[in-house]
Amino acid sequence: MPILDVRNLTKRFVRRGGLFRASTVVHAVNDVTFAIEEGEMFGLVGESGSGKSTTGRCILRLVEPSGGTVLFRGEDVVPSAAARIRALRRDMQIIFQDPYSSLNPRMRVGEIIEEPFVIHAVGSRGDRRARVLDLLRLVGLDAAHAARYPHEFSGGQRQRIGIARAIALNPAFVIADEAVSALDVSIQAQVVQLLVELKERLNLTFLFIAHDLRLVEDICGRVAVMYRGRIVEMGATASLFASPLHPYTRTLLSAVPSLDPDAKRNRLELDPNSFDVHAPLREVQPGHWART
Amino acid sequence: MPLLDVQHLTVTFPGPRGPIRAVDDLSFQLAASETLGLVGESGSGKSIAALTVLRLLPPAARVESGGILFEDRDVLAIPEGEMRRIRGARMSLIFQEPMTALNPVMRVGDQIVEALTVHGETANIAQARAVELLDAVRIADAASRMRDYPHQLSGGMRQRVMIAIALACRPSLIIADEPTTALDVTIQAEVLALLRDLKARFNLALLLITHDFGVIAEMADRVAVMRGGQLVEEGPVRQILREPVHDYTRRLLAAVPGRRHSASLRHPFHADPGRS
Numbered sequence: 225m226p227i228l229d230v231r232n233l234t235k236r237f238v239r240r241g242g243l244f245r246a247s248t249v250v251h252a253v254n255d256v257t258f259a260i261e262e263g264e265m266f267g268l269v270g271e272s273g274s275g276k277s278t279t280g281r282c283i284l285r286l287v288e289p290s291g292g293t294v295l296f297r298g299e300d301v302v303p304s305a306a307a308r309i310r311a312l313r314r315d316m317q318i319i320f321q322d323p324y325s326s327l328n329p330r331m332r333v334g335e336i337i338e339e340p341f342v343i344h345a346v347g348s349r350g351d352r353r354a355r356v357l358d359l360l361r362l363v364g365l366d367a368a369h370a371a372r373y374p375h376e377f378s379g380g381q382r383q384r385i386g387i388a389r390a391i392a393l394n395p396a397f398v399i400a401d402e403a404v405s406a407l408d409v410s411i412q413a414q415v416v417q418l419l420v421e422l423k424e425r426l427n428l429t430f431l432f433i434a435h436d437l438r439l440v441e442d443i444c445g446r447v448a449v450m451y452r453g454r455i456v457e458m459g460a461t462a463s464l465f466a467s468p469l470h471p472y473t474r475t476l477l478s479a480v481p482s483l484d485p486d487a488k489r490n491r492l493e494l495d496p497n498s499f500d501v502h503a504p505l506r507e508v509q510p511g512h513w514a515r516t
Numbered sequence: 517m518p519l520l521d522v523q524h525l526t527v528t529f530p531g532p533r534g535p536i537r538a539v540d541d542l543s544f545q546l547a548a549s550e551t552l553g554l555v556g557e558s559g560s561g562k563s564i565a566a567l568t569v570l571r572l573l574p575p576a577a578r579v580e581s582g583g584i585l586f587e588d589r590d591v592l593a594i595p596e597g598e599m600r601r602i603r604g605a606r607m608s609l610i611f612q613e614p615m616t617a618l619n620p621v622m623r624v625g626d627q628i629v630e631a632l633t634v635h636g637e638t639a640n641i642a643q644a645r646a647v648e649l650l651d652a653v654r655i656a657d658a659a660s661r662m663r664d665y666p667h668q669l670s671g672g673m674r675q676r677v678m679i680a681i682a683l684a685c686r687p688s689l690i691i692a693d694e695p696t697t698a699l700d701v702t703i704q705a706e707v708l709a710l711l712r713d714l715k716a717r718f719n720l721a722l723l724l725i726t727h728d729f730g731v732i733a734e735m736a737d738r739v740a741v742m743r744g745g746q747l748v749e750e751g752p753v754r755q756i757l758r759e760p761v762h763d764y765t766r767r768l769l770a771a772v773p774g775r776r777h778s779a780s781l782r783h784p785f786h787a788d789p790g791r792s
Contacts, residue, residue, distance in 0.1 A: 271700035272671075379558075408557040409727060413771035435700065438730075438774025479705035481730030483772060485753045489734070491705055 226259035227429050233292035235278050252278045254453035265430045267444030275453040276433050280399045285309050317390040321402035327374040334370030340392045359388040380411035399431045437480050449473050459512035469514035471498045518545035519721050525582035538564040540745035551722040553736030561745035562725045566691050571599050605635050607689040608682040612697050614674035618666040624677045625662025631684040649680040672703035693725045708734050729772050741765050
């Protein structure tokens with residue numbers, strides 16, 4: 225059984241009309257279906273507005289889905305009551321892009337990491353303090369950092385603090401939503417390395433949401449490509465990057481800059497008439513799905 | 517004679533324990549119609565160096581020493597009134613976030629027209645030129661787009677409008693500070709292709725500031741790598757990307773994600789994807 229099984233997930237936003245404009249319905253997430261096996265690093269890529277972040281938020285019920293099911297270890301979280309969702313959030317966590325805005329500037333780092341234990345009433349005060357120090361070391365910071373405030377840290381260190389908080393309660397499943405996008409490339413490589421290490425050490429499963437295809441290519445075993453709310457292609461990263469089946473995936477991959485100044489630029493333009501947006505996602509090759 | 521010649525430039529900011537050197541003894545040259553990529557991480561001083569060339573440093577900053585020659589003139593000695601004419605007319609700036617550069621309550625056409633009339637063009641000619649410029653940056657249906665406000669345009673289109681404004685007075689040098697960093701990868705590809713095109717068409721020199729070696733590989737003739745205000749390494753793009761000499765350059769290149777280029781690189785970043 226997959227640890228996460230998302231079926232026909234849909235999120236509609238109603239854009240309110242004005243005096244001269246009718247209300248319109250925007251399908252931010254449209255009939256999204258995928259499953260993640262335990263221990264996977266599953267990539268979800270797309271450009272801005274593709275619905276990748278909304279998909280992540282619907283899975284954690286940070287945004288209410290309009291339809292579909294999200295099975296976490298077989299339990300549908302979509303109809304679950306708020307109290308059950310809170311309990312489930314011990315097992316399902318998220319790391320956001322912007323460590324600046326997701327850390328309370330008035331709290332010391334030790335308190336920030338300890339907060340999940342307090343919220344979920346885990347351990348005695350002494351236990352919690354010890355665990356905070358363990359977590360700091362686990363993410364490559366040191367014990368002395370617990371007494372400091374977020375503004376005293378660099379972007380990469382702040383992201384490490386965010387990671388420590390996300391893994392504090394030993395979750396099984398973590399969503400990294402553009403978690404390294406705002407970092408300088410050398411810092412980004414270090415934080416990505418940390419995520420890969422933590423995945424192995426703590427037996428985590430990741431949904432890695434990113435717009436940078438190069439990152440996904442490096443660390444994700446499987447990947448799904450979203451375009452305008454739909455998954456247009458999904459498969460093993462190696463096979464999807466080597467032989468993309470959907471026109472949008474081909475366009476996206478052709479736009480990624482190469483580090484070779486002599487590389488032939490074979491930039492493809494997307495012809496929206498070259499594919500049918502309503503085509504079903506079907507398994508074209510074993511494990512490789514596309515809407516064609 | 518280079519178009520732009522920066523010699524031993526040092527720029528400081530006041531700090532709690534004495535001045536901080538944001539740019540430290542930096543020298544580089546840029547020939548006419550050449551593209552120099554200035555690469556570095558946040559805080560490396562690459563943007564401050566560019567702002568110094570444009571004489572747009574914040575008031576707290578101080579040029580301690582060094583000189584800048586642009587079109588054979590000593591930039592640091594030009595009176596402010598004349599510098600205003602040079603900016604826009606001879607050298608102009610494109611930066612990351614077009615929304616902060618464009619006036620939100622002014623039609624984009626009027627903003628281009630303004631750039632032209634400020635530099636002495638008559639209103640009628642400016643109007644016609646503005647349409648040409650929007651057309652040159654490949655905005656479809658340019659004449660009717662003139663009447664749009666910035667918020668009615670997509671991010672990529674706003675970036676094109678900013679490029680049109682930068683081009684308006686036919687400068688010889690464009691300084692582009694992370695021009696595509698905020699854009700989606702397909703839009704980035706379009707904007708880079710456009711910049712390459714315009715560069716050839718208008719004979720522009722481009723000082724391209726970026727942290728992305730992918731953008732460098734696509735655009736630059738030469739590359740200068742900065743760290744902590746200093747120039748670490750400089751050379752032709754192929755040499756820097758394939759045989760970097762300095763350890764810092766190697767580490768920066770190794771940190772660039774993506775596997776398809778690892779064949780051409782000696783130090784690819786190794787995360788172990790095998791079991792994921």
